[in-house]
Amino acid sequence: MLYGSIEAGGTKFVCAIGNEKLEIIERVSFPTTTPAETMPLVIDFFNQYKEDLSAIGIGSFGPIDIHPNSPTYGYITSTPKLAWQNYNFLGAMKEAFAIPMAWTTDVNAAAYGEYSFGNGKGLSSVVYYTIGTGVGAGALQNGEFIQGFSHPEMGHMLVVPHPKDDFKGSCPFHGNCLEGMAAGPAVEKRNGRKGQDIPQDDPFWEIEAEYIAQCAYNTTLMFSPEVIIFGGGVMKQRHMVDKVHAAFKRLMKDYVATPELEKYIVTPALEDNAGTLGCLALAEKAYQDAK
């Protein structure tokens, strides 16, 4: 018995096969160009395993339609990537493979990976952020995704400008929301170089940490989660975690007694495997639910 995983990102699709223990046994990636080009590669890949494939978990870039009763359930909806707008992603997969499938956002899948195997394992309430070319997030309570009329878009929450930061923000919608102030493009635009080229003791990192701490602060007050996990390119700067802890303490002023910060605000245990492992775990769940 095998499970399939599709991590459909804005620049590449990572497809993988996992065994019954949800160990990754093969993984490939394809560039995200157009559905007409990308999807046949995806389908060909899984066709090799068709006989043993029991379910597929899909974590897609969005926005996506997550409502099973909606006529456009399984579609990528209003994405700026024109070729994928209103594309029936889940429908195309279901046409090719008559097996159970899980359908959620890419970042929900990564959150589910950390919840199943990583720093959210065994916890009832987990929030996962990725801070990369954008800021995305997924939240789980008792194994269910937090969602309502749609999936959350926490990356665009409001932040209070740092007094030493005169950057106007790079979000095309909101300017200086969290994504506009703290995602990779904002780091690069502000500093004229990418994050990995900015020295650890550059005062800019205190500003960056302040925005991430504001995010952790709001997340604490909104969800009281048992853990907040920050992944993505920006958090690969490992010195950031301590800076975020310090800024979070300043903001919270002991108002709420969170779990110990070293275990409460953390980076992903699974690193870049969170998405694929999350999709495999979601595939297994879809298979169990369909039985």
Added chain:
Amino acid sequence: MLYGSIEAGGTKFVCAIGNEKLEIIERVSFPTTTPAETMPLVIDFFNQYKEDLSAIGIGSFGPIDIHPNSPTYGYITSTPKLAWQNYNFLGAMKEAFAIPMAWTTDVNAAAYGEYSFGNGKGLSSVVYYTIGTGVGAGALQNGEFIQGFSHPEMGHMLVVPHPKDDFKGSCPFHGNCLEGMAAGPAVEKRNGRKGQDIPQDDPFWEIEAEYIAQCAYNTTLMFSPEVIIFGGGVMKQRHMVDKVHAAFKRLMKDYVATPELEKYIVTPALEDNAGTLGCLALAEKAYQDAK
């Protein structure tokens, strides 16, 4: 068969009895002084109905311990009201009445009331705020409260100061958080008079609406709920809802396609009965769960 309700607020306890249809058949209130004074009044009230009383729902001011496995489950914990600090509220009730009890925050109880009978009825994801002497909130997804290491404290989320507002905020912890900028004391301190005495066309209300809209904006991005309900004294200014809708539209810039604003950002259908009706519904649930 009767159900009991205790809405334990910081200034008064409202105790009520509901029938099988969860209709309120009696209601009394006692000042919140000390446990030694207030609790005997509460217990005497319910003792009148002891024979027919099947369960009690308690919504308490907080912070409270909501973890059934914790040694201080059922306690009011670090409240600034010293006489109630570390008070075993649920324990005192259980000693007096050997029946099922529900235990949550006062604002969760009000959220549950709107979810059961009001503007959240039939919806899967509901967030309820009360903007009064403080700002409190409760959120529900599929009938379960959003919570983790503790109950949320959304009223203290960060807000971005309005450019025409030089008020420094009145929150003793965070200064200019949402509660510090938008709760009743902030309204009064800024204007030298209470909200009900400020005319509807005073430009201050645009500032107040901006903060409430920021709260609705962040809530939308964090939960994607199906409805956001704003109750409490400040929202009794009925002109506020339109102002909040307008400010929310300006902030959101159509980034997320929410439900129609008139049905999405609303005031409570149950008005001041939300808490009592929520406690009765929680009592019924506790009774069913115990069967």
